[in-house]
Amino acid sequence: MLLKIENIKKSYGKTDVLKNISLSVAENESLAIVGSSGSGKSTLLYILGALEKVDAGQILINGIELAKMNDEELANFRNINIGFVFQFHFLLPSMTCLDNALLPAKIGGHKVKEIKKRVLEFAETLGVTHCLKKFPYEISGGEQQRINIIRAISLSPKLILCDEPTGNLDSKNTVVVMNLLKDVANKVGATLIVVTHDVSVADSFNRKITIEDGQIIS
Amino acid sequence: MSKLPIYSLFRIIFEGNISLKFLLATILSFAFAMSVILSTLGLMDGFENSLKSALAKSNGDLKFSAISGFFIDDDKLKDQLENHSIKSYTSILQIEAFALSENESKGVLLKGIEKKDFLKTTNLDLSNLDLGVYIGSEYAKKYDLSIGDKVSIAIASNKAKDTGSAILRQFAIDGIINHGIYEKDLRFIYVKKNILEEILSYKSGVSNLGLIKLLENTDLEKIRKNLNRELSEDFSFESFWNESSVLINAVEIEKLSISIVLQLIVVIAILNIVAFIIFISEKKTQDFFMLRTLGLSLKKLQYFWFFLLTSIWAVSCLFAYFFVEFFNRYILTLPFLKIPGDIYVLSELEIVLEKFDYLFVYGVSLAWILLIGLISMNRMRKKPLIAGLRQEFA
Numbered sequence: 131m132l133l134k135i136e137n138i139k140k141s142y143g144k145t146d147v148l149k150n151i152s153l154s155v156a157e158n159e160s161l162a163i164v165g166s167s168g169s170g171k172s173t174l175l176y177i178l179g180a181l182e183k184v185d186a187g188q189i190l191i192n193g194i195e196l197a198k199m200n201d202e203e204l205a206n207f208r209n210i211n212i213g214f215v216f217q218f219h220f221l222l223p224s225m226t227c228l229d230n231a232l233l234p235a236k237i238g239g240h241k242v243k244e245i246k247k248r249v250l251e252f253a254e255t256l257g258v259t260h261c262l263k264k265f266p267y268e269i270s271g272g273e274q275q276r277i278n279i280i281r282a283i284s285l286s287p288k289l290i291l292c293d294e295p296t297g298n299l300d301s302k303n304t305v306v307v308m309n310l311l312k313d314v315a316n317k318v319g320a321t322l323i324v325v326t327h328d329v330s331v332a333d334s335f336n337r338k339i340t341i342e343d344g345q346i347i348s
Numbered sequence: 349m350s351k352l353p354i355y356s357l358f359r360i361i362f363e364g365n366i367s368l369k370f371l372l373a374t375i376l377s378f379a380f381a382m383s384v385i386l387s388t389l390g391l392m393d394g395f396e397n398s399l400k401s402a403l404a405k406s407n408g409d410l411k412f413s414a415i416s417g418f419f420i421d422d423d424k425l426k427d428q429l430e431n432h433s434i435k436s437y438t439s440i441l442q443i444e445a446f447a448l449s450e451n452e453s454k455g456v457l458l459k460g461i462e463k464k465d466f467l468k469t470t471n472l473d474l475s476n477l478d479l480g481v482y483i484g485s486e487y488a489k490k491y492d493l494s495i496g497d498k499v500s501i502a503i504a505s506n507k508a509k510d511t512g513s514a515i516l517r518q519f520a521i522d523g524i525i526n527h528g529i530y531e532k533d534l535r536f537i538y539v540k541k542n543i544l545e546e547i548l549s550y551k552s553g554v555s556n557l558g559l560i561k562l563l564e565n566t567d568l569e570k571i572r573k574n575l576n577r578e579l580s581e582d583f584s585f586e587s588f589w590n591e592s593s594v595l596i597n598a599v600e601i602e603k604l605s606i607s608i609v610l611q612l613i614v615v616i617a618i619l620n621i622v623a624f625i626i627f628i629s630e631k632k633t634q635d636f637f638m639l640r641t642l643g644l645s646l647k648k649l650q651y652f653w654f655f656l657l658t659s660i661w662a663v664s665c666l667f668a669y670f671f672v673e674f675f676n677r678y679i680l681t682l683p684f685l686k687i688p689g690d691i692y693v694l695s696e697l698e699i700v701l702e703k704f705d706y707l708f709v710y711g712v713s714l715a716w717i718l719l720i721g722l723i724s725m726n727r728m729r730k731k732p733l734i735a736g737l738r739q740e741f742a
Binding site for chain 2: 176179181182201202204205206208209210214220222224225229233234236237238239281
């Protein structure tokens with residue numbers, strides 16, 4: 131079991147965002163989290179990604195309890211084990227696409243030469259080799275999202291977390307990007323969790339859960 | 349802990365011309381503020397140092413006078429001064445007189461000296477002094493006098509039959525001396541002591557002022573106190589700068605108060621840094637939160653933040669140093685910045701800065717920058733990562 135959460139609770143002020151959520155996700159499994167806006171699905175994703183702490187409950191990723199880690203350890207954990215793909219690409223405009231893709235390696239102090247090889251392979255697989263020397267503003271939205279995916283998987287994370295990765299794309303690109311994500315996760319042996327409000331995207335996953343009002347309802 | 353990706357972070361921060369221009373303006377304004385303070389302190393230190401060194405040049409290390417007014421320079425005096433780390437001493441007979449040039453009289457201090465002892469004690473070289481006089485450089489300039497010209501000196505007579513009249517003597521000018529102090533260069537005239545004794549009909553050795561040069565690395569104040577304690581019945585000893593002590597003390601107090609007031613300039617420059625920090629924070633918050641998401645810890649971000657601010661401070665300090673050097677070498681030497689000698693003791697000022705001055709100004713500036721950095725970092729720390737992401741990427 132890669133990921134196990136038990137009875138987690140999270141509230142902002144008087145608003146309970148997550149209420150006693152428990153969930154298990156196996157290694158290499160793909161999971162879609164669906165729900166309406168404000169249901170708590172993104173909060174759950176950020177908690178799984180060690181970006182947010184819970185008020186109560188336990189989160190175990192590969193047997194490691196996140197609550198026991200300090201900020202430094204959590205940052206290191208995120209860098210090595212988790213790849214994020216957001217709705218907006220969030221590529222830094224001051225860097226070329228290659229440098230953007232290598233950012234997690236530089237931040238984590240990994241061997242950049244080795245990671246660069248991997249990035250070049252991924253770029254070839256995703257058909258964006260020609261974009262690597264360009265700046266983000268010089269390439270299309272679909273290409274930016276692919277660079278974003280390469281950045282997320284550059285360190286071969288155990289867990290890929292995607293927050294509305296196709297929310298900004300048309301239906302044709304949505305299918306392309308989702309297929310890419312699944313293929314890439316499969317290739318690097320990562321668990322893929324995608325938050326989406328797009329039912330067709332959710333239906334393409336073997337497993338999906340629905341969150342409403344801070345609770346898993348199905 | 350992995351290495352901080354400083355180069356990548358700098359590239360993120362300084363992306364675009366605006367950030368770089370803003371940074372340059374911030375550094376220059378901060379450097380200028382520090383250089384203004386340093387220059388002001390340096391000018392005051394320079395004044396004090398120049399005054400003291402000029403006084404030392406003409407006064408030796410210690411001055412002494414007899415309690416009774418006059419003393420005889422004899423073996424007894426030599427014995428009294430022994431065992432006090434004294435390298436040399438010289439006795440002077442000085443009187444007030446009037447020098448007459450171009451139908452104008454000028455009050456002067458006529459000093460009868462023994463030129464060998466005088467040179468050993470004061471470093472003022474009057475080696476050409478023979479039967480004439482040495483005049484000060486300002487006096488020579490004022491009356492357009494040069495070596496070989498004549499100057500008449502009127503001296504009050506101490507003889508009963510001459511009461512109310514003066515002795516008038518004409519001397520050839522044997523040399524012109526520069527003390528480095530306007531007042532002395534205008535008023536001091538040197539003559540051989542035996543000539544002055546003869547004019548005044550004093551017996552040989554009569555003196556009313558003594559100058560002492562101490563051995564190297566001796567504690568001037570300690571020796572002065574010892575001499576005053578041991579010879580208090582006959583003599584009074586004072587430090588070479590004592591005649592200007594009020595002025596020097598005033599400068600010290602002024603230096604302290606001005607350095608406090610000038611902190612206002614640093615505060616204004618700090619506001620530029622605050623503006624820069626706000627600009628960077630606003631423009632780069634998205635990037636910072638993204639970097640944290642990708643695994644940059646808050647601690648590393650803090651290191652970078654303070655590294656950035658300290659770098660700004662260090663570069664500003666360097667610029668400030670060069671600004672001060674520039675002021676000192678090229679601005680203060682401009683002719684229109686020469687100080688009128690009849691108002692100030694010194695006719696030219698220079699910036700003299702000690703290590704403490706740099707430490708003080710740079711240290712206070714660093715404290716200001718770190719305080720601002722701490723406040724801005726605290727604001728970032730308080731905002732949870734998810735809140736930052738949502739706010740910045742909404």
